[in-house]
Amino acid sequence: MSLKKASLFIILILLIDQISKVYIKTHFVLGEEIKVFDWFRILFVENEGMAWGAKIPGQYGKLILTLFRLVAICGIGYWLWDSVRKKGSVILVSAVALIFAGALGNIIDSVLYGVLFNDSHGQLASFLPEAGGYGTIFHGKVVDMLYFPLWSGYLPEWIPGWGGQYFTFFEPVFNIADSAITVGVGLLILFNKKAFPKEEEKTEA
Structure with missing residues (x-):
């Protein structure tokens, strides 16, 4: 896969991710839920920290997390460029592009949403x-909305x-960016x- 095709793939995922987030953010009150099926619901929540709701404690925890994400996305971007340069397999380039798009999608929320939107409480x-906005730059919250309660019980x-x-x-509860990752x-x-084919396999091919 060429870098151009990978870039178009990333842009497509980002568009779907951000359009869905902006729609939810501007059409749902925080905590509002729509039942699509018994096992699938649209539920608007916001994630202030890492996956599974974990947080870095302290006054600068959110800033540290966002800066870490920015550094990580640079590393993933280099990995994608290097994989294309070395003519990596379609699976490798596609996978790294998905991870890059997902990470970038959530970074946009963390960096910009605090200044682009006001609060969703009530x-x-x-x-x-x-x-x-409800916050400052680098202090935005990630918008999540996909909820699959496949089974509930004691x-x-x-x-x-x-x-x-x-x-x-x-x-x-997660979003399109999380799904891409x-x-x-x-x-x-x-x-x-x-x-990640071994060198001898590449030579035989």
Whole structure:
């Protein structure tokens, strides 16, 4: 895959991700939910930290996380460029492009959404509000909306630690960018040999 095709792929994913986030941000109140199916719902939540709701504590935790993401995206971008330069497999380039697009999609939220939108608590957010955004640059929140509660119920008593507790699978709420990262990583794991062929295999080919 050429760098041009990879770039177009990334732009497409970014457009889908950002359009969906802006729509949710400006049409849903925080916590609002629409039931599409029993196992799929649109639920507007905002993530202030890392995956699974984890956070870096302290006054500068959010800033540190955002700066780390910016450094990481530079590394992923170099990995993509280097993979194309070395004529890496389509699977490798596609996977890295997915990871890059997903990471960049969430970085846009973290860096810009605090100044582009006002608060979503009890109201629909506005784009570029006159009174200013809900935060400052580098302090935005990531918009999530895809929720798949495939199963909910009480766990059997015999399960150590969790027996008898109410449990939902799948609990996390995520977005298109998260999905792109997950698919990209999944491709690298499932098709590891094709993504990273050994030198002798390349020579034989």
